[in-house]
Structure formats: C-alpha cells, structure tokens
Amino acid sequence: MLNKNYDVIVVGAGFAGLTAARELSNKGHKTLILEGRDRMGGRTWVDHRMGKDLEMGGTYVHWFQPHIWAEIIRYNLEIKEVPTLNEAYWIANGELKTGTKDEMFGKIEEGMNIFLKDTMKYFPRPYDPFYEEDLVKEVDHLSVADRLREIRSEVSDEIYELLRAYWSTYFNTDDLEVPGLTQAYRWAALADNDWKMLEDIFELYKIKDGTKALIESIYDDSEADLQLSTPVSVIERMDEGYKVFTRGGQVFTATSVIAAIPINVINNIDFKPALLDEKHQISTEKQSSQGQKVWARVRGLTDTAVMAAPCEFPVNSAHVDTIDGDEGYLMGYISNAAKLDADNPAEVEELFRNWLPHIEVIECTGHNWVEDEFSQGAWPVLRKNQLTKYGKAVRESEEGLFLASSDYADGWAGFMDGAIESGLTTSKRVKEYLQRVKLNLV
Ligand SMILES: Cc1cc2nc3c(=O)[nH]c(=O)nc-3n(C[C@H](O)[C@H](O)[C@H](O)COP(=O)(O)OP(=O)(O)OC[C@H]3O[C@@H](n4cnc5c(N)ncnc54)[C@H](O)[C@@H]3O)c2cc1C
Structure with missing residues (x-):
C-alpha cells in the first residue's frame, strides 16, 4: 500500500530526529517520524527498574553544552546535581588506594593537563573540527593509547592508571588502541581545555524529571506525525523524492x-542507490564504544564515593548515585558489554567489592x-583516522537525503x-532543499 506524501520523513526518534x-x-x-523501537528517545531511556526511574543511556547535561541547555531553558525543566562525593577508591598497579574525591581528582587533573596540553593547537575553534585540518590530519592516526605512551615518562604509575581508567570510561572501551586522540582533544577543547570542567560536564548535572521529560517536550512541541515500532528497511530514491519501506510492509x-x-546501524538500511562509499565504510568499521551502564541497589555503604580502575576491569569508574542510610544505588560504566553481565548480582557484587569490600548487591x-x-x-x-577519513562525507547530503545524529555533530x-545540534543544522539544510525543490532549482 502506498501512503500519502510527506515533505520530509525522519527515520529515528532520538534527540536528533x-x-x-x-x-x-x-x-x-x-513531516513523518518513523521509529524502530516502541518508544522515543533512542540512546536515552528512562526505565522504571529496582523501584526507581533509572537512566539507562544518556543522562548528564551542562551549560557548557549550548544546544541542550537552550532546550532545557525553553521547556523550563529543572536540573539536579549528583550527591557530593566524599570518598574515593581507586585501583592502581593492582593495589586499592583510598582518599578523598579531591585527592583522586587532583591526581587525574595533573595527568590530564599533560595528556591534553596540545588540544587547542588542533581545535582552536571547537565547533569547527576541520579548521586546522592539515594539523588534525597529522595526529588523527593516533589513538588514546598512543598518547598515553607518549607521556608515560612524565606521569607517575598511579596517575597513568587513573588516566587509563578515565579514558576507558569516557570512551566506553577497554581497548584504548582504538579510539582517536582527536576525539579526546575535541571534547577537551569544548570544555575550554579544562579537565575538571570536562568531568563536571560528563557526570554532575542531570534533568530532574529525566531525559524523557526533554524528549517529550520536544515531541509535544512539534506537528510531526509519529509511528513507533516501525523499523525502516529500504530508502529508495525516485525521479522526484524518496520511497521509504518499513519492515512491516508499509511504503511512504x-x-x-x-x-x-547512529553510524553503527547505517548499513542495516538498504539505500537505493547506495550512499557515498565513506558512509557505508564507517558503518562497517563502526565507531568504537562498546559498553553500557550498570546500576546496582546495594547495602553496606558508609558514605558517598567515587571509584576508578584501569581498562582491565570491566567497570572503570562508578559512583554513588543516591544514598539513604547504608543503602543506595551505584552507577558504573562498563567498558565492554561482553565482560560483565549487568543483570547478574553475584558478578556485579564481586566487581564492586574490589573497591567496597563490605557491600552487598x-x-x-x-x-x-x-x-x-x-x-x-x-x-x-570515533576511532583513530575516522574523523579525517569520513568526517566530511558523513556530513554531506545526497539529493535530499541527509544523515543527522550526535555521531555526526560538529561540537x-x-x-x-x-544530537540536538545535528537536528537543528540538518533541519535548516532540509528547509533550504525543500525551497529549492519548490522553485524547481533541483
Ligand atoms: C550508556 C550511555 C550513556 C550516555 N551518557 C550520556 C550523558 O551522560 N550525556 C550525554 O549528553 N550523552 C550521553 N550519551 C550519549 C547520548 O545518549 C547520545 O549521543 C544521543 O542520545 C544520541 O542521539 P541521536 O538522536 O543522535 O541517536 P539515537 O538516540 O541513537 O536515535 C536514533 C534513533 O533511530 C532509531 N533507528 C535506528 N535504526 C532505525 C531504523 N532502521 N528504522 C527506524 N528507526 C531506527 C533508533 O531506535 C533511535 O531511536 C550516553 C549514551 C549511552 C548509550
């Protein structure tokens, strides 16, 4: 059955779409939105589990992030801060160390200042990743592990282990040979090359009513039609416009x-004709994150705490999210989803006991x-080499067909x-395209 015409079909109801x-x-x-899952939000998802609304994906926000901050203000959403973290537990060279959060963060900052010292040379204008393209090309073949080796003699063993823990966390991987150093520099440049600011951006403030509140505000403020549980299988160019086929047999x-x-699922859709080679190649290679979060309801807490451990551990950083008496919730970043079963209390307890030997999950x-x-x-x-090899191509439109997502954002x-930046800039380009079609200029 051929359904009625739209000006635009948006595949995906994440923040970008x-x-x-x-x-x-x-x-x-x-406008019609076709979403494969039975919910909006994509890689953000508030789900009620273990007696609490838990953020399973994207969570933290900051005023250094102008696009999401503008949306938070526009829809009058409240922000809440994670509890002040007093204690710190970190594993370095197989030994458990303890101190205050400020002590541990002071050590990380010392190492990050060395690790990130050339950031602004490569990304002096953080929203223009190609501003110093020739210089960026010189370092895009380097991984985070390469940079760690470069600075190895300048930092203590303990700081080295903390840097490995935090880059594994930020880049959600247990293999630091893979992610590109340029992505580390890009994030640092956006935080004014101030690691403590970057860390605040990464995990200090959340939306009080959850990311769902912002997702719903954006959707409620739109006039678009939405169909959930509608995976798109084929996007075919016609003489004029596109046919979009769903897995369930609908055609729009x-x-x-x-x-x-996301980059990783571009190749799940059959594009006719094929997209630019680079778009399919990056999707085949995939971007490098391979982890997830683990949430644990625990007993036996003595205080709020932050924890860290290097790449060999399945969780490289974690913290107390809420505490009530000696009970509370821990949230940790698993750097390789295959290495820990987040639903297995025995496995998760054994892991967390590396830092907090008396807790019970x-x-x-x-x-x-x-x-x-x-x-x-x-x-x-992005993996090493992906920014300079594919970065421009993934941003290119092809006769009215556009990619949008956090994965292709400039900032x-x-x-x-x-994701919001990409949704905004792409919609502007689509508006211009529709105008050109109307004027018969395409
Ligand atoms: C564990 C985790 C923690 C994170 N923490 C943070 C954080 O603290 N702060 C932060 O800012 N960001 C964080 N992020 C990142 C952030 O969530 C994402 O960058 C952002 O939500 C991506 O939005 P998007 O719209 O680009 O893509 P997505 O949210 O992935 O949306 C894409 C949509 O397309 C749909 N789709 C895919 N294929 C098809 C198809 N064939 N047919 C129809 N629909 C399809 C998907 O179902 C999805 O809804 C985190 C992500 C994860 C996973």
Whole structure:
C-alpha cells in the first residue's frame, strides 16, 4: 500500500530526529517520524527498574553544552546535581588506594593537563573540527593509547592508571588502541581545555524529571506525525523524492529524508542507490564504544564515593548515585558489554567489592546497547583516522537525503547536545532543499 506524501520523513526518534522534526513541522513542512523501537528517545531511556526511574543511556547535561541547555531553558525543566562525593577508591598497579574525591581528582587533573596540553593547537575553534585540518590530519592516526605512551615518562604509575581508567570510561572501551586522540582533544577543547570542567560536564548535572521529560517536550512541541515500532528497511530514491519501506510492509513517500540514526546501524538500511562509499565504510568499521551502564541497589555503604580502575576491569569508574542510610544505588560504566553481565548480582557484587569490600548487591540491571539492533554501540566515539577519513562525507547530503545524529555533530559529538545540534543544522539544510525543490532549482 502506498501512503500519502510527506515533505520530509525522519527515520529515528532520538534527540536528533525529534529536533529536526520539530523544526521542520513547525515551519509548515509535512513531516513523518518513523521509529524502530516502541518508544522515543533512542540512546536515552528512562526505565522504571529496582523501584526507581533509572537512566539507562544518556543522562548528564551542562551549560557548557549550548544546544541542550537552550532546550532545557525553553521547556523550563529543572536540573539536579549528583550527591557530593566524599570518598574515593581507586585501583592502581593492582593495589586499592583510598582518599578523598579531591585527592583522586587532583591526581587525574595533573595527568590530564599533560595528556591534553596540545588540544587547542588542533581545535582552536571547537565547533569547527576541520579548521586546522592539515594539523588534525597529522595526529588523527593516533589513538588514546598512543598518547598515553607518549607521556608515560612524565606521569607517575598511579596517575597513568587513573588516566587509563578515565579514558576507558569516557570512551566506553577497554581497548584504548582504538579510539582517536582527536576525539579526546575535541571534547577537551569544548570544555575550554579544562579537565575538571570536562568531568563536571560528563557526570554532575542531570534533568530532574529525566531525559524523557526533554524528549517529550520536544515531541509535544512539534506537528510531526509519529509511528513507533516501525523499523525502516529500504530508502529508495525516485525521479522526484524518496520511497521509504518499513519492515512491516508499509511504503511512504517524501521529497526529502533524514536518516537520524547512529553510524553503527547505517548499513542495516538498504539505500537505493547506495550512499557515498565513506558512509557505508564507517558503518562497517563502526565507531568504537562498546559498553553500557550498570546500576546496582546495594547495602553496606558508609558514605558517598567515587571509584576508578584501569581498562582491565570491566567497570572503570562508578559512583554513588543516591544514598539513604547504608543503602543506595551505584552507577558504573562498563567498558565492554561482553565482560560483565549487568543483570547478574553475584558478578556485579564481586566487581564492586574490589573497591567496597563490605557491600552487598541486592539487585542490579543495565541495558546492552551493543546488542541492541537500533544502536549496536553506546555513545559515539570515533576511532583513530575516522574523523579525517569520513568526517566530511558523513556530513554531506545526497539529493535530499541527509544523515543527522550526535555521531555526526560538529561540537559535542557523542553527547545529547551533539544530537540536538545535528537536528537543528540538518533541519535548516532540509528547509533550504525543500525551497529549492519548490522553485524547481533541483
Ligand atoms: C550508556 C550511555 C550513556 C550516555 N551518557 C550520556 C550523558 O551522560 N550525556 C550525554 O549528553 N550523552 C550521553 N550519551 C550519549 C547520548 O545518549 C547520545 O549521543 C544521543 O542520545 C544520541 O542521539 P541521536 O538522536 O543522535 O541517536 P539515537 O538516540 O541513537 O536515535 C536514533 C534513533 O533511530 C532509531 N533507528 C535506528 N535504526 C532505525 C531504523 N532502521 N528504522 C527506524 N528507526 C531506527 C533508533 O531506535 C533511535 O531511536 C550516553 C549514551 C549511552 C548509550
């Protein structure tokens, strides 16, 4: 059955897709969103488990992230801070060390200042990743592990282990040979090359009513039609516009299409004709994150705490999210989803006891974003060489077909802010395209 025409079909109801759909539909363009999952939000997901609304994916926000902050203000959403973390436990060279959070963070900052010292040389304008393209090309072949080796003699063993713990966390991988150093520099540049600021951005403030509140605000503010549980299988270019086929056998037509989907799943859709080679190649290589979060309801806490351990551990950083008496919730970042079963209390308890030997895990949970067919990875982290090899091509439109996502953002790529940025900039380009079609200029 051939359904009625749209100006734009947006594939994917994550932050990028919903933002683009809001912008276009509110300008009078007839817009349809087709979402594969039975919910909106994509790699953000508030799910009620273990007696609490838990953020299974993207969570933390900051005023250094202008696109999401503007949305938070626009919809009058409240922010809440994670509890002040007093104690710190970190593992370095197989030994458990304890101190205050300030002590541990002081050590990390000392190492990060050395690790990140050349950041601004490569990304003096953080929203223009190609501003110093020739210089960036010189270092894009380097991984985070390469940079760690370069500075090895300048930092103590303990700081080296803490740097490995934090880059494993930030880049959600246990193999630091893979993620590109340029992505580390890009994030640092956006935080004014101040590691403590970057850490605050990474995990200090959340939306009080959850990311769901912002997702719903954006959707409620749009005029777009939405169909959930509708995976798209084929996007075919016609003489005029596109045909979009769903797995369930529906066919929709539109003048323009935005595939607001992650890098890792581009190749799950059959594009006819094929996209630019680079787009398929990056999807085949995949971006490098391969982890997820683990949430644990625990007993036996003595105080709020932050924990760290190097790449060999399945969780490289964790903290107390809430505490009530000696009970509370811990949240940790698993750097390789295959290495820890987040739903197995015995495994999770054994892991957390590396730092807190007296705790008991009552129950635990997580969502495996790597096995999830609609993401096949967690937050986007480019591998070495991917920025300069594919970065420009993934931003290129092809006769009314556009990619949008945090994965292709100029600024906070990897964060919700980047998804909103990409939704906004892509919608502007689509508006211009529709205008050109109307004037018969295409
Ligand atoms: C564990 C985790 C922790 C994170 N922590 C943070 C954080 O604290 N702060 C932060 O800012 N960011 C964080 N992020 C990153 C952030 O969540 C993402 O960058 C952002 O949500 C991506 O939005 P998006 O719209 O680009 O992509 P997505 O949210 O992935 O949206 C893409 C949508 O497309 C749909 N889709 C895919 N294929 C198809 C298809 N064939 N047909 C139809 N629909 C399809 C998907 O179901 C999905 O809804 C985290 C992510 C994870 C996984």
